[in-house]
Amino acid sequence: MTILGEIALWIALPVALWGTVLSFVGGRSGRSELVLSGERTVYVLTLLILLASLGIIAAFVGNRYEYSYVANYSNRELDTYFKVAGLWAGQRGSLVFWTLLLSVFSTIAVFINRARNREFMPYVSGTLLGILAFLIVVLLFADVSPFERMGFTPENGRGLNPQLQNPWMTIHPPTLYLGFTAFAVPFAFAISALLSGRLDSRWIAITRRWILLSWFFLTIGIIFGMRWAYEELGWGGYWFWDPVENASLLPWLTATAFLHSIQIQENRGMLKVWNMALVVITFLLTLFATFLTRSGLIESVHSFAENLTIAYIFLGFMGALAAFSLLLIVHRLPLLRSENQIQSFLSRESAFLFNNLLLIGVTFAVAWGTLFPLITEGFFGETINVGPPFYNRVNIPIGLILLALMGIGPVIAWRRASPRNLRRNFVVPLLAGAVTLALLLLTGVRHTMALTTFAISAFVMAIVVREFWKGTKARARIAGEGPFNALRSLVRRNRRRWGGYVVHAGVVVVFTGLAGAAFDEIVEQELAPGEAMTIRSAFGNEYRLVYESLSHSRPRVAENVAENDWRWTALMTVYRNGERVDIVRPERRIYPVMEQQSTEVGIVTTAFEDLYVIPKEVDLNSGEDRVLFEAKALPLVPWIWCGGLVVAIGAIVGLWPAGTVPVRATVRRKARGPLPAGAVG
Amino acid sequence: MTALIGGILLAAGVMLYVLEPVFSGRGAPVYAGEDDYDEGAARRRVALTALRDLEYDRMTGKLDGKDYELLKGELSRDALRQLGPGPEEGGSDPGVDRASRQLEEEIAQLRDALREGLQCARCEHVNRGGARFCGHCGKALGSPPDLAEGAAATAAAGGMPVDGPGR
Structure with missing residues (x-):
């Protein structure tokens, strides 16, 4: 199976090259048989890459340690579950996996458009095949083949990095990769629009769903990653401005900007060049994120120093794509002229534009911070890392303005807003914000940034809730429907708008959760069995943790083979305000094969806060089972995951197929036909 | 050996x-098909969606009478320009035209509601169908708000009637 997979990868190379050339030639000359042949190569490639991927998985599951990739990321004792995930555990497999997902999305894009949007399709398949061909060339010739064999077969593999032995690891990279690769489709359509000169809003209309789909996967991928960091890295945080975290955030930021600015193009025919630039930049950033992950280019928790050649190859490819896209955009500038102008500073257009500028500002700040170590090394021969303080100082204020814009944008009028319009829509939400602020001040909260976040959150939430409330009420009255049906038909009539509101509500909840970090409490204490420690959370709850015992387990012991891990598990009973609420089992693991240690934390979640217990050191020598524990009371952390879920639901509402919406006759509506077209306006 | 034979067969199948x-x-078809995306129809839909949203904004009180009439004048002018040839002659995508028709119906429905006095002229409360007095402030319903102003805006917008039939 593995050999067949390798052969499939070799067959894929000429197929991809052939398809790329054929699609472009077919599109240019209008020869339909070439176009069809080109599209068939897309389907065939998917099959071939799937075979290659299955080949790698088969090597993992079959413990084929003569393959250096398998030997480096697996060992006999590893759960099958993690062996399958070995496909994306390291750089080599990740590249194959990325290629697989891209080919699957390409197939879907080509298949659903087999009878539609035909004038775009040859260039779309050509572009997608070109990217696939590049990836296959890299896999085969850049010394990163996962099928590379060593001259001998080791007895056992080196094992999977302990930090990756976590259920989130099996789901976080695939979701993120789905987001990265799905964005290739809008990029291909944009290139196709530029090449064919059909530069009205149709390429956007065709790819709107793809963009949202990609954004959806990126969002949940990032949130899964935060959850993974929270559970697995064992320091009680979820975001460290790590280069690879940043790399996944960058395309998310530009994709978010793009989701907003395409609405201005659709409604007002403006920002055409800007949108083209954003789609190109976002796609380039997905490539950047892909190769940065595990490339070893920048030190990070994710990259386990591999060879650097690939980084330069990817950078070259990105540069070439950027130059090519730029040339195309410049060439088509006359067709990308704006149809309208912004009429007023106080309008939805300018709110969206401002949102775009801020998102790009954050993108630049994050990119600068991420690349700073490389830049300083290049110029001064010394690596200087910028830490979380830099990112927080720059990004928190911008983030708060963006948060406020999430409330302002949706209710401010298109074209120009009058002072009356502003009064009508903003007085109540501003009051909500002010009341929240006053209440928090009264309860003794003094942290400026947190107070600002909570007040703005209340303002935005008030706007979103009011929108839903008023819309439902109006719909109910007009159509004589009950509130539930009214809400449903309201959303069905404009999924993007109402889905967008749900996303905004979710982001507000996430921001509130993030601001909770201002009130973290930490207690560190060494305990012997039977002893206890207490910690008081910002919400005033007192937790008492009684350290009951320590157990040492050696799972899966096999003859003559080292275990995957040894575990020391502490048993702790948790009392909240004197009442027994839970038992946690924080754990320290040693991975003898990898010669590494890891921590499994204990978490007690309630609606408003998490209690987080880290076993920092286990005293193995004295025999007294003493453990140094760190307990953290983290307010509002559960809100981050909860808000993430709401964001995902909102995106699904926006993604849901529109279908046809039956127009119900109003109760009082007289028998009249639809409006004649001329009379509507 | 088996893998090699499999590979050869695979390559042959792929080539074929x-x-x-x-x-x-x-x-495969290379040019725009019969049921393909039609820029005109899509623009009509965008224009009509903007008008529809405007009606909702008025209904929910996001826009007051004055702003509503001003924006309606502008949007209607745009919509008329987009509607140019009209869906009967121009549009070729039945899906998009169906969407346009649905939007038109919805706009008519919303305007009926506004005109027939569902929404109170004084406090802008949206009343239940069939109500004769505002359930919020008690004002008699039925007299459409800002009628004269609306008509003026319409005339300024291009001399075409901005409202549905029967006004």
């Missing part, structure tokens, strides 16, 4: 499938 169109001359 990919090259078949080139030899048989069978092709």
